[in-house]
Amino acid sequence: MQLDNFSWWRKRFEQMSNYFDAFRIDHILGFFRIWSIPLHAVEGILGRFVPAIPVHINELFGRNISFSYHRYCTPFINDEILYNLFGDETQYVKDTFLEEGNKLKEAFNTQRKVEAYFNYDNSNEKIKIGLYDLISNIILIEEEGSEGTKFHFRIAMDQTSSFQHLDAHSQQQLKELYINYFYRRQEDFWKKEAMHKLPGRRSSTNMLVCGEDLGMVPSCVPDVMKQLGILSLEIQRMPKKAGTEFFHPNDAPYLSVVTPSTHDMSTIRGWWEEDKVKTARFYTNIMGQHGDVPFYCETWINKEIILQHLYSPAMWSIFQLQDLLGMSKKLRRENPHEERINEPANPAHYWNYRMHLNLEELNKETSFNEELNKDISASGR
DSSP states (O other), rough: GGTTTTHHHHHHHHHHHTTEEEEETGGGGTTTTTOOOOOOTSSSSGGGSSOOOOOOOOHHHHHHHHOOOOHHHHHOOOHHHHHHHHGGGHHHHHHHHTTTTTTTTTGSSSSHHHHHHHHOOOOOOOHHHHHHHHHHHSEEEETTTSSSEEEEEEEEEEEEEEHSSSHHHHHHHHHHHHHHHTTTTTTTHHHHHHHHHHHHHHHOSSEEEEEEOSOOOOTTTTHHHHTOOOEEEEEEEEESTTTTTTGGGOOOOOSSSEESTTTTTHHHHHHHTTTTHHHHHHHHSSSSOOSOSSSSOOOHHHHHHHHHHHTSSSSOOOHHHHHHHHTTTTOOOOGGGGGOOOTOGGGGSSOOOOOOOOOOOOHOOHHHHHHHHHHHHHHHO
C-alpha cells in the first residue's frame, strides 16, 4: 500500500465521506505496530510486535546474562514442570510426546502440530493445553534471518517457568531489558511508523476521525493523535493513567470520546454486579456516595453515570442504547446480563444481542424521551 501512497485508503475515505461525517479507526495502535503471530502458533502468546527493534545478543552478554540459544529460545522442560502441568498423566505425556532429555518430538514441536493431532484424537483437552504451555515456555523469540544474533521478548516472559528457573542475576537483568524493550526502546521508532502512515490518510478527508486507542498503549500514541486531531477513546472502567482504578469523565481531554461501556464490554448494569468490592470503591470514590452499596444498579445510579459523561469536557459522549434505557425501570431489561452485545473471549456470545423494544415503542415513551432530551440540552450537547 505504501508503494502507491496508500491510494486504496484515500479512495475509501473519499467514498465514505459521501455518507458519513465521522469514522472510527478500530485499534489505531496497528498503525504504530501490529501483533504478528507466526503460522506455527495457535495462541497469540507466541506473537511479537512488528515492526520492533530487537535485542542484540551483545546486549545480553554485556549484562553478564547466562545466555544460550537452546535455554532461552526453545521450550524449557523438566520433570517438575511436566508434573505441574500433567500430574498423574506425566509419564504418558513423556512416552507419547517427548524424546530423551525432555525434548518435544519433531511431530509435536509446534502448537499447530499439537492442534492437528488432537483434532484427530480430541480426547484430552488438558494434555493439549498443557503441550501448548510447554511450547510457549520460552523467553526470547529469534528474529527471522538474524542467525541467532537478534531476539524479541516473549510477552509476559517473567511469568514463565523457564524464567523462574533462571539465576537471580539473569532474572533481574532480563527484567530491565524487557521493560526497556516494550516501554522505551520502540517509542521513537513506532512514532515514525505512525507519522509515515497516518497523516496522508488524515489529510485526505474532512471526516472527523476517532481512534480506538485501548490496550498496551505506547507513550508516543497520545502525542501523535493530538498532532493529527484524532479523538481518543476514554472509558471509565479502563483508565489509561497507571495506578488508577477508574477514569472520571471530568478529566477527559477535549479531543476525545467518552463512553461508560462498549460493545465488547458489559453494560453499566451488568458491570455493577460483576465485582462487588470494586463496585463499592467506585460508589465511594467516583460517585462520592457513602453507606451501604446497592446490590443492583438502581436507576438513579445508572443516570448519574450517564450524566457524568454528558457533562464531560470531551467533544463527544456516546452511549449504548442499553445504558440509556438503564435509567428507566420501565424500559430496561429485567436481566442486565442479557444486555451485552459481544463477549470476545466466548465463542458462544459473538454479536447475538437484539433489542427487546422496537423503535415505534420507544418513540411513544414521551416521558423518558423528554427527560433524556432535557439532560442532553442542559449539558450543552
